[in-house]
Structures are given as structure tokens and as C-alpha cells.
Amino acid sequence: MIFFCYSFLSHIHLNNTKHTDPSPPPMRGHDWINTSLPDELIVEIFSYLFSKSTRDACSLVCRRWFRLERRTRTTLRIGATHLFLTLLPTRFSNLRNLYIDERLSIPLHLVRHQFPLSFPSHISISTLISSFISQGKRRPTDDEGDLDSLCLSDAGLSSLGQGFPKLHKLGLIWCSNVSSDGLASLARKCTSLKALDLQGCYVGDQGLIAVGQCCKQLEELNLRFCEGLTDTGLVELALGVGKTLKSLGVAACAKITDISMEAVGSHCRSLETLSLDSEFIHNKGLLSVAQGCPILKVLKLQCINVTDDALKAVGTNCRSLELLALYSFQRFTDKGLRAIGNGCKKLKNLTLIDCYFLSDKGLEAIATGCKELTHLEVNGCHNIGTMGLEYIGRSCQHLTELALLYCHRIGDVSLLEVGRGCKFLQVLHLVDCSSIGDDAMCSIASGCSNLKKLHIRRCYKIGNKGIIAVGKHCNSLTDLSIRFCDRVGDGALTAIAEGCSLHYLNVSGCHQIGDAGVIAIARGCPQLCYLDVSVLQNLGDMAMAELGEHCTLLKEIVLSHCRQITDVGLTHLVKSCTMLESCQMVYCSGITSAGVATVVSSCPNIKKVLVEKWKVSQRTKRRAGSVIAYLCVDL
Template structure:
């Protein structure tokens, strides 16, 4: 029988390595050990070098993170730390700019030069209103007129000099084109003195544009807005007293209604029009749920057109000097069947025909808010008794209304759940009748501060103070 020789290098059988083999044949591991011992001895002699990598503490470890990962980390930080974070380095400045979604432009050159798109590539909300106005930057005087704020200067003349000039239409259109090319995902825009061509460019490039606020607009400009098919929120400012004047009539409202059929919220400020314009909006914009009319210049009879807004849920009237002096006969008024909220703020309610027609059109409302409206006395407020479904009533700054007028109306509202009365000086606690007191007990929420005395008594309730010294000054 032949015996096979044992081969130590055979893959079938391997024996563990010996120290002699490592020392004599394979000296590479031994060299690594000796080199590590030498580095350790050098580090013990020099206390400044404690690591194998020189200047390891000065290396930016965030360079090991990708842009996407670092962007996620920066997005989790609070908003108050965004500006300090952008000062760390250029990379953080760029990444921090990618997180910015909303911006107000003060310098028009920042837009047209392309620096805006480079610095903030993911903008969704842009406000160009202040950038379109000529105003001194270092002025210490800021003028705020309702929706417009601008800087103004005081010259040598005796009158204030208001800078109401704005950029030319061609310059504004060029900025809109640059913005549309760089921000295709734009969703909200505020601009003044734009033309039809500039808005058409915006509508073609920014298909996701949903909210638009346009100042100093007219009927021709509304042709460009009509191309924004996905527009849902629109605010038109036609005329602002003392600043600028522009005309929005039934022609422009009809063009708007035929183009923007997906409108959900519409605000008309300083706009003209009549029954036909509001009717076109009601018939074409079937998704319209909120309508705000501010300081209108509409012709008489427009109030009856609100009945065509079948899905309207909220009606707001702001700073209107008049509502509708000649609303027409009651059989032509109609009403809004889906209306839930009626808000009146800083309106002059001097015409009984207007107030009566307004509450008749809004007879289905469940929430009525009247804030700082002049002329709302007992006779005017009696017309609100036609609204039988009211659950929420808020009265603030109605100085002509008395307790008797309030009681005559709210007692007819059987579904009333919340009552707020603030700063109505002629509503006295001493005039509250037992029937009104019973109504107060059945309410879910009552906020009663018609004057400063009531505010004081409500704040001292439960403390024992305000009762002729009953707690602190007892007679002995």
C-alpha cells in the first residue's frame, strides 16, 4: 500500500500558522504592528498629536453627508435658526435657500438679474408688490393704506410727498417672464401694474398657479388671468383712494368668469360692476364658496345677483360706504341657499332698503358677524330676524344698538348657541330682561363685554372685589 505525501499547501487540509512562519516568511503583519507602535510612541511625546489623522478636528464632517441628507436635517430645525444656519458656509447658504418657499421682493434688480432663482430655486409664494413701487429705502416713514404699504419721504414742501409711481408695464412683464421661467412650480403671486401679455406668460409656464393677488388691474388685464385654468383664489384691486385708479367693470368680470371656472375664493376691492357681472360669476364659477367685496363702486341692483351663487358659503362686506341703494322688489331678490356665514366689517349701514335686502338674500346664514359698522341701530338690526337659522352672533363696536333692540331679534332665533357682545356702549346690563337672561343660561358660549364696566366686573368675578368692600372692608 502506497502512502500519499501530505502537502501543507493543499486546500483540503490547512494547519494553523505558526509564529515562526509569520516571523520568517510573512513579515507584512509584523511591519504594521511595529509601525503602529512607533506612531503611538510619537504621540505620547507630543501631546498635541493624539490622532493618526493630522488636523482631524478642523475637518468639516458634514462633507461626508450628501446634499439630500443634509437638506433633510436642516429642514427639521426651527425657523428661527434658518438665517444663522445660512451663515455657516456657502454650501449651507445654498441648501438653506432651497428650503425657502415664500419671499417678498423689495429690489426688482434682484429678480431680473437671475439672482433670485439661483438663491431660491424652490419658491412657491412670491410677493412683488413692494418691488414694483418707487420708494426710498432709507426712509423712516412707512405708509400703510389698507392692503398697500410703502415708504414715503418728506420734502421741502409743506405737504407730504407720496411716491405712487410704479415700474412701467414692460419692466413688470419682463420680471414676470423671468419668474415664470425660473419658478415653474409657483403657486401664489402678488403683483401690481402687470399687463395681459405678462399674465399670459405666467399662465403658460406656471400651470400650478392657484392663488393670485393683482393690484391696479383693469378689464384688459383680466384676459390674461382667464388663461389661468387652475386658479382657485383670486384678489382683484381696481381702485385705491389716494394711490391709484383703475377700472374693473362687468366686461372684465364676465371674461374672468368664463376663464377661471375653478375659483373657490374671490375678493373684489374697489371694483365697479353691476348685476350682470355678479350673475356671470355665479353662473360660471360653480365652485365659488367665498366672496369678499371691499369698498365697491357697483351700480344699484347687484345684490339680487347673489342668488345665482348657489354654492356660496361665506359672504364678506368690508369698508363699503353703501351696500345697494336700490335693490329692487323682494320677488326678484332671491336668496343664497348654501350661505352659512355673513361678515360685515367697517360698513356704513345707513339705508334701510339696503340692510333689509341684504338680510333677505342671506336668510339661510348660520353665523352673523358685525364689526365696527356705523348705522346699525335697533330698526336696522330688526331686519336680521328673517334669518331663522342663526347659531352664532358676534357684535363688536355697534354703539347705536341697545339692549331692547338686541333682545327683540335674538329671542326669535331658537337655534342660537353662541353670543358675543363687545364694545357696544348702549347695551346695558341693567336693561336685561328675564327672558334674555334665560336665553343666556341656555347658550353654549357667552362673551359679554358691552362696555368697560362689564369688562371689569367679569374680570373680578369670583374674587369678592367690587362688592362695596365686602371682603376686605368689613364693618366692625
């Protein structure tokens, strides 16, 4: 019955997505659904619709479906406004997860026709919603104080707690007007809270203490950029929710020191994830966490005053560690990494960024000890070379993702070993690896036939030979990016088109690629959704015509700095690519205002057009001003 009704609803919403009449839409003389099915059954059917687009479409069939669909919503993401929050409980009665983000912005032209005032160039979603709610009652001004008054306040937070006492997850992202009073009020009402994100909120210790006292089920807490907090608040929170807390993030909190980390280590024995970014945390604090949180699984550190001693403690005590990320460490050496290799046998994901004192010996210890490694990123670690990665290729047979960024000392031999040993590799990133060339790519292609994603940037030794091998052997490849690789030409793209069905392609700055290569992609990859061909001087209208004919699923295209593409090619492109959502075409001298107008008028789903301001006619501005973005604006 449920399956039948689901199929029936799907058929109805496809044919009635614009109906807004209070009465149900006519269905060949009779409405069998609204007259036969009770609210409870329709709500039950809606609960099986997991796609947001499908739910949205169903909610537009009629007012009854709109009202019932909102009753099944459990998650909502919005911009903040206390006026809007007071309306939420009556409309989304089953809401359990609410994410409020004041970083969300909307262009001025979307509201200018409603409020002919002097708004800033971008206003928050909260300002927009609040303006619509209060239209006819009061008119906001462009005063700083008036705009601040539209953001989420303590009163709004209190009313939110009153309306959703069973809230499980709450995100307050950069809600700068919220203070401890509002947080404490919410904590007293939402005692079932399990996850709280306070990133960028200037709340104080009293609010955090209230959370610790009232929210005894709290499992996840994000305190990134909460500059108003001190050790007092975090210590009291650890005392209150130490038994349940599983995830903690702290960054840029200058007044949180080792004292807080000692409290976490003493009381939060269930902690599984810890992210620390602080220059005020030393060995003492991390040692306490390592000794007191034995089931720690995820550890992300950017603490310049932490040394090998702390990492040794992690290796000794945290035997369940699965993910380790070390950022910008100047005081870690191979000794610390060796301790991880010796103790953390379950490690699957390792990220090393700008760790200048790590060398091949440290990577050897990881390869020898962590046989289950699946993800490895080495970024800017200039003392790690070919030999270190050779160890990974020989020992880590389960590796599925490898990223090498700014690794000038890593050469072809290392990837030869990876190609031989890592048969399950699916993702490979190579950025500014000047010593890696075609031999390495041929080895990866022949040995890693499961490769699905290959991103290469500024690796000047890689040319046609290596990419042709990828096209020949890696038939599962769907995502390819070859940016600013001067030796890659049309022959490489032809081989890719013959062997792979790409969804994503970026060949920006590959000057040897022209019409022939892109035409081959158009004919061989009809599933293509994203294409970046910017800075290709030999690309012209013929390629655009072929893309328009064969790649009808294309949603995003970047044509910037392609001087041979004209309005004619653009017309052919958009003729059949009606799903196009984004088109970037700055510094295309052959494209005029007529071409811009063609894109806007031919693509009903267009959301963004990036172009020079002088190429947009007044008529186009009036018709689609909300989707047009300018590279250069008048000063």
C-alpha cells in the first residue's frame, strides 16, 4: 500500500507542482487521494521521501500537502531572525535538527523590488525573512544597529527553546548577538540536546555551564572561534556532560588552556573525536587527553607548542585511533610518528600538512605499523621524498585515496610502487609535484584500474602518454581534473573519451587542448555535468556546438579567457543544455551582450552567470538580475 501510494504521489507532483489552490488539483475528473486518504497516511508516505527536491515538489501540489509535508520535516537550515523563529514551532512541529547560519547571504537585487531602501551590497537571509514578515508594520533602515536587531538574539533563542523542547541538534553559526543568557535559557528548556555547534558565537562561561548542568545527553560540542570562553566554562561543562560527550572542537579560544584539556581527560572518558587549534595548548593538556580518553578515534591538531612527547602518549594510549591530522607542526619529528605507527594499528586516515621535520623514516613507521591505512595526504612536508612513499606502496595495500601536494622530492619511483601495491586506489591528487611524470601515471593506470577520481595541477612532466594510459585502463574514472599541465593535448582527451564516462572534467590552462579534444569528450561522455575549459586559446565554437548536441546533462561550465568562443557557439551550447545552472565567461572577447542574453533566456534553471558588467544589457538586468555576478564592479 505504501509503495503504491508513493508511486501515485510521485506521479501527481510531477503534474501539479505549480498548483496553489486550497482545494486539491483535479485529476481527470476526480481527486482519489485527498478525498480517500487521511492525513496520517499521507504523512506516513511523505516520511518515505528522502529526496529534498521530491518533498518540495510534493508540497507544492496543494495547501493540504504543503501543510502535511512540513509536519514530517525533522531537519531545517535557515538564516537567523528572532521574528521568524517564533513561527517555526507552528509549522514544523516534528523538527529535531535546526541549523541557523548567519553567514548565509543574498544579493541586494532580490529584495530591492520589495524594499526600495539603501541596503548594503549583501544582506543576511535573516534580514530578508524578517523584512518580509514585518512588511507593512515597520521598515528596516540601513543603520548598523537596526540590521543587528534582525539577527538572532537571546529572546529569539529563548523562544526557540520554548517551541522545540525536544530539539536534538542545534547549530548557531556566527550568531554574534547571542550571549550566555540566551544559551542558558535554551539549555534549561532543551534538555534532550545531543549536538550543539556554537562556532563564532561570543557566548561566555555561564552559558556553557548551563549547558553542562541541563543537557545531560550532550554528545557533540563545537566551540570554534568562541572567544568569550575561558577554562572555567569548559571545565564545568566537562564535569556536567563528561559521561556522554563524544566529540569536542576548540579553535581560536585564547583563554582555553591545558587546564580545560586536563578536565576533559579526567571526565570525558567516552570522547571519540577531538579537534584542537590553539597556541595555548601544550604537552600537559594533550597528555591528559591521551591518558584519559582511551577510545579516541579522531584527533586533529594544530598546536604549535605540542611536541613528540604528546604524540608518543597518543600512540601508547589511544589504540583505537583511526584518523590523525597534524597541521603546521614545527616541533614534531619522526619520533612522534614512529610512536603512532607502533601503537595505532587501526589508523586508516593520516593527514600531514606543513610538518617540516617529518621525513621518510616517519612515513616508513606508518607504513610498517598501520597496514589498514586507506587515506593519506602529504602536503608541504618538504623532507618527505620518494623513499617514504615507496614504503606506503609496498605495505598499505588497502589505500583508496592518496593526495600529494607540493611534494617536490617525491618522484616517479614512489608511484611505481603505489601502482604495484595499492590495487584499490580510487582517488589520486597531485599538486605541484614537479618530479612526477608519465612513467608514474602509466604505473598508476595499469595497477589501479579502480581509479574514479584523478586531480592533477601544475605537474609539468605529465603529458599525453600518462593520461592516455589512464583512459585505456581506468574505465571507472568519472572525475578528471588536469589543470595547467602544458604537455597534455587533444590525444589525451580522445583516449579518455574512448575509455571513461566522465561526469566532471577540468582542463583549465592546458594550452595544447583545442576543439578536437573537447569534441571527443562531448561525443564519448554524454553524462558530463561539469566542464572547465577556461584559458584554452585554441577552443572555438565547434566544440560548443558538439557539447550542446551531446552533453544535455551539463549543469556548470567555465569558459573564461576563451577568446575564440563567440555568441554563435554559446547559442549552440545552450540550445539543448536546458539544465545549465552556472556559466562563467569573463574575458571572452567573442561573447557580447547578445550571448549573455541568450544564456539567460534559454536556460530556465540558470542560477549564476559570471561576466563583465558592461556586457549585460538593461533588459537582461531586469529579466535575470538575481543570477548575474560581475568580475569587476564600478568603484
